[in-house]
Amino acid sequence: MSSPVLVGMADIKVAKGTGTLTCVGLGSCIGICAFDSSQGIAGLAHIMLPEAFDKNHVDKLGKFADTGVPELLRQMAELGANTRRLQIAIVGGAQVFKFGTPGTAPKMDIGARNIEAVQKALRDVNLQIQAKDVGGNLGRTVTLDVATGTVKVRTVSKAEIVLCNFKGAMPLAA
Amino acid sequence: MPQLTLEQIVSRTGDLPALPEATLSVMRETDKAEATARSVAQHIIKDQSLAARVLRLANSAFYGLPRQVNQIEEAVVILGMRTVKNLAMIASSYAWFAKELKGYGLGPQDMWRHSLATATAAQVIAEHTRKAPGDLAFCCGLLHDLGKLALHVWLDGSVDKVIQIAIQTGKPFDEIERAAFGFDHADVGAHLAAGWNLPESYKLSMNYHHRPDECPTPDPVVDMVHLGDYLAMSMGLGLGADGMVYALSEGALERLGLNESSLEELASKFLDAWEKSSSMTKELAA
Ligand SMILES: [Fe+2]
Ligand SMILES: [Fe+2]
Numbered sequence: 001m002s003s004p005v006l007v008g009m010a011d012i013k014v015a016k017g018t019g020t021l022t023c024v025g026l027g028s029c030i031g032i033c034a035f036d037s038s039q040g041i042a043g044l045a046h047i048m049l050p051e052a053f054d055k056n057h058v059d060k061l062g063k064f065a066d067t068g069v070p071e072l073l074r075q076m077a078e079l080g081a082n083t084r085r086l087q088i089a090i091v092g093g094a095q096v097f098k099f100g101t102p103g104t105a106p107k108m109d110i111g112a113r114n115i116e117a118v119q120k121a122l123r124d125v126n127l128q129i130q131a132k133d134v135g136g137n138l139g140r141t142v143t144l145d146v147a148t149g150t151v152k153v154r155t156v157s158k159a160e161i162v163l164c165n166f167k168g169a170m171p172l173a174a
Numbered sequence: 175m176p177q178l179t180l181e182q183i184v185s186r187t188g189d190l191p192a193l194p195e196a197t198l199s200v201m202r203e204t205d206k207a208e209a210t211a212r213s214v215a216q217h218i219i220k221d222q223s224l225a226a227r228v229l230r231l232a233n234s235a236f237y238g239l240p241r242q243v244n245q246i247e248e249a250v251v252i253l254g255m256r257t258v259k260n261l262a263m264i265a266s267s268y269a270w271f272a273k274e275l276k277g278y279g280l281g282p283q284d285m286w287r288h289s290l291a292t293a294t295a296a297q298v299i300a301e302h303t304r305k306a307p308g309d310l311a312f313c314c315g316l317l318h319d320l321g322k323l324a325l326h327v328w329l330d331g332s333v334d335k336v337i338q339i340a341i342q343t344g345k346p347f348d349e350i351e352r353a354a355f356g357f358d359h360a361d362v363g364a365h366l367a368a369g370w371n372l373p374e375s376y377k378l379s380m381n382y383h384h385r386p387d388e389c390p391t392p393d394p395v396v397d398m399v400h401l402g403d404y405l406a407m408s409m410g411l412g413l414g415a416d417g418m419v420y421a422l423s424e425g426a427l428e429r430l431g432l433n434e435s436s437l438e439e440l441a442s443k444f445l446d447a448w449e450k451s452s453s454m455t456k457e458l459a460a
Contacts, residue, residue, distance in 0.1 A: 009409060009445055027410030027418060048409065048445065049438050063442065096404060097346055097421040109422070110408050110438060137341065139413030157279035157334060157415040 004143065007031070007046045010063035014043040014075045015146045022143040026092035028111035030065070030118050030134070031142040033089040033151050034072055034127075035166040036081035042146040043081075045072045049110065050117030065117035069125060087166045088127050089151045090118055091142040093134040111135070131164035180357045180365055187324045190366065191270040196221035197262045198370055201313075204259045205373065214255045215247035218262060227265035227458070228258065234457045236450055256309035263313045264290075268458040270323055277326030277333055279415025285323075286455070288412025289316050294451040295444045296395075296402030302440060303430045305394040306375075314379040314395050315402045321363030321380065328355070333415045340419045347419040348384040360384055387425040397426035401437070405444050 004020035007013045009029060013021050021044040023031040034043040045068045052064040061071040073083040095111030115134050122129060133140065133153045141154045142163075149166030184190070199217040203209050219225045225246050232249040233242055243249045250258045271286040278285075296315030300308040329336065340350045351358035364381035374391075379399040382389040386400040400423060407418045427433060432440075 009448075025410035025413055027413055028408040029410055049441060053439065053442070059446075063445065092410075094418050096407060096418045097344070110441065111418075136417075137419045138417035139410050156413055156417060157337075 007044045009046055010048050010060040012043065012045045012062040012068065012072050012075055014041065014072075014079055016041045016079050017146060019146045020143055021146065022141065023092075024141050026140045026142065027094055028092070028109065028114055030090055030092040030114050031140075032069065032072060032118060032122075033091070033142065033144045034076060034086045035088075035144070035149050036076065036083075036086055037149055037167050038085070039079075039081050040146065041076055041079050041081040042144055042149070043072050043076045044142075044144050045069070047114060047118060050113040065114060065121045069118070069121035073125060084126070086127055087149075088122060088129050089131040089164050089166075090115075090122075090129055091133045091140055091151075091153055091163065093118075094136050094138055094140070096137065130166070133161075133163050177356075180355075180361060183328060183355070184324055184362065184365060187327050191267070191320060191323050193263075193266050193370055194221055194224055196224050197266040198372075200259055200262045201372060204255045209255060211247050211250040211255065214250050214258060215245075218246045218258070224262060224265055228261045230457050231261045231265060231454055232258070234454055236453050256307070260309050260312050263316055264454065265458070267316060268455075272459070273323075275322060275326040275414070277329030277331075278322055279333060280322075280326075280412065283455075284412040284414060285319070286412070287452070288406055288414075289319060290451060290455070291406035291409065291411035291448060292316070292318055292399065292402045294402075294447050295405040295440070296398045298444050298447050299398045299401055299405075299430065299432075299440060300395075302436075302443065303394070303398075303432065305430060306398060310373070310375055311395055311398045311402070314376050315399050317363070317367065317376060318380055318383045318399050318403060319359060319363065320366055321359035321361065324362050324366060325351070325355075325359045337415055337417075337419065340416075346384065346421045347416040358384070384420055386423050386429075392429070394430060397423075397430050400426045401430070401432075401440075405437075405441055408441065409444070409448075411448075 004022040007023045023046045030047045032045045047065050047068045048063050051066045052058045061067040077083050093111045093115040095109035139156045143152045151163040153163045154160040271289045274282045293312045293315035296311040297308040300306050300311035340347050348358040364377045375395040379396045383399050386396045389396045
């Protein structure tokens with residue numbers, strides 16, 4: 001098997017047929033795995049932040065949830081994917097312990113805001129999330145196998161788990 | 175876990191980090207008002223292997239110098255003494271931080287990535303807030319988790335248990351370290367560096383990087399390193415078994431005149447700075 005394609009911070013990578021896409025070390029960032037099983041086309045976006053400060057001046061579209069999701073879809077469509085039938089899994093969005101004075105509502109950390117923003121951006125394009133492994137306080141690595149549609153997640157110092165299989169008959173419920 | 179004092183732990187840990195004498199004297203020299211390119215260079219060239227590594231970093235693509243620089247003094251003139259001081263610190267600490275730290279679940283290079291990321295983020299915050307020199311924030315950020323280099327030996331095999339306790343009780347990891355040992359990796363780091371005679375900001379930022387509100391003398395560098403560490407963790411750079419099981423201090427944000435939306439802006443700026451600073455690693459690994 002060829003070595004996995006690393007999807008760095010704010011990057012988006014797409015592939016067709018074979019290969020592996022991976023985000024190594026997700027903290028508050030979110031890896032969005034997208035898959036078109038009829039075409040065998042996969043995409044992985046490594047989102048850093050919830051929304052662009054100024055939508056007209058975004059250096060890297062993959063940096064933000066609100067610009068990254070449409071860009072992921074665009075790149076997958078370019079490869080021939082049917083972006084209305086994509087299957088989705090999201091991984092990451094960990095955060096440090098919440099701060100805030102007792103009695104007041106805890107403020108939202110980047111991790112929690114990222115989860116919300118990614119969910120909203122996916123709702124906006126009518127895509128449902130099949131499986132997710134988000135939140136908590138630990139780092140994760142996500143791998144998407146293009147040939148089999150398998151999404152695996154490894155949390156530091158724990159065993160790797162299969163989060164879902166996009167080609168399987170019964171994807172794990174979100 | 176063994177009940178030992180901080181001194182006992184440190185004296186029973188082999189292979190402790192030490193900064194080369196040349197690096198320490200460069201640090202002291204650059205702090206002097208009368209320092210010159212020549213005087214700074216003289217301290218570096220006392221250590222030929224340090225000088226060679228500093229030159230390699232200075233010639234890396236990161237600085238994009240128009241031509242090859244072969245003399246340390248020339249590097250100081252072109253890049254400035256603060257930058258060369260940072261390079262000396264990077265060249266001196268890479269070997270310790272690149273090691274695997276099993277006790278914290280950190281693979282080879284992970285601790286290095288986390289240290290360089292924290293340094294880069296602290297410098298971004300310093301330049302954004304203008305409340306402390308960027309090079310000082312960088313160097314303090316680089317060394318902030320120094321204590322882990324000693325404490326990891328004593329955590330090996332029990333870190334998962336410690337993490338379970340931390341997550342179940344909702345307490346930060348450093349607090350559980352203190353409950354288990356009587357001190358945490360921040361205390362150990364400050365203890366290790368005590369003999370180096372570095373400016374007070376180093377000791378304070380090592381000691382209070384997880385509890386900046388408790389710092390006895392206010393120092394913006396402590397808050398910068400705290401937030402730099404937070405950004406490095408959030409961006410997932412070199413996360414170990416202790417992950418992000420730490421607390422973010424709102425006080426640190428307030429003291430620096432920042433709020434939560436500025437944190438996101440800083441995270442974005444950090445990414446740009448990180449793309450550059452992380453490119454230096456390949457010069458060091460070579
Ligand atoms: Fe720390
Ligand atoms: Fe740290």
